[in-house]
Amino acid sequence: MVPPPLMEKTETVTVCCCFSVGEVEISVQSDKGAYTIGETAKINVKLENRTSNDIAKMKARLIRIFVLAARGHTKVWRTEVQELSYEGCTSGGKLDQIQDLPMVASALLPSTSSTHICCKYIIEIKCAVSGASDVLLNIPIQLSLKPEQLSNNVAAPESD
Secondary structure: OOOOOEEEEEEEEEEOOOEEEEEEEEEEEEOOOEEEOOOEEEEEEEEEEEEOOOEEEEEEEEEEEEEEEEOOEEEEEEEEEEEEEEEEEOOOOEEEEEEEEEOOOOOOOOOEEOOOEEEEEEEEEEEEEOOOOOEEEEEEEEEEOOHHHHHHHOOOOOOO
């Protein structure tokens, strides 16, 4: 069993790349560390907006990172598979909410890792701070197939 990841971060938010408008403290934890394709992840987001700007909205994104490596070369594909928007947080406010993120899309593959092929997933939480830099926090997860999904994807051997 993969334990549910907990990620925390306090980030200084800036405007015009260098003028601080305060800090955002964010804590994100998924209900599990591994899901089967078709399940819904429940992401607990706790946020304290200590800036002078509102967080206009938040987004939860399921992102697949696919890596191929051979003969000293590496190719990385980063694909946004799913994205949902949620309510933001006013300046000086606090937020504690569960964000549901379904693990459903035609492009989902199970997580894997080997010498030449790696398929991994992250859930990215993005806080869009009005007129300022965004705050991002990523949590790693694993995806697998249900046994019945696996049997549907495996071709039966041909008989003579």
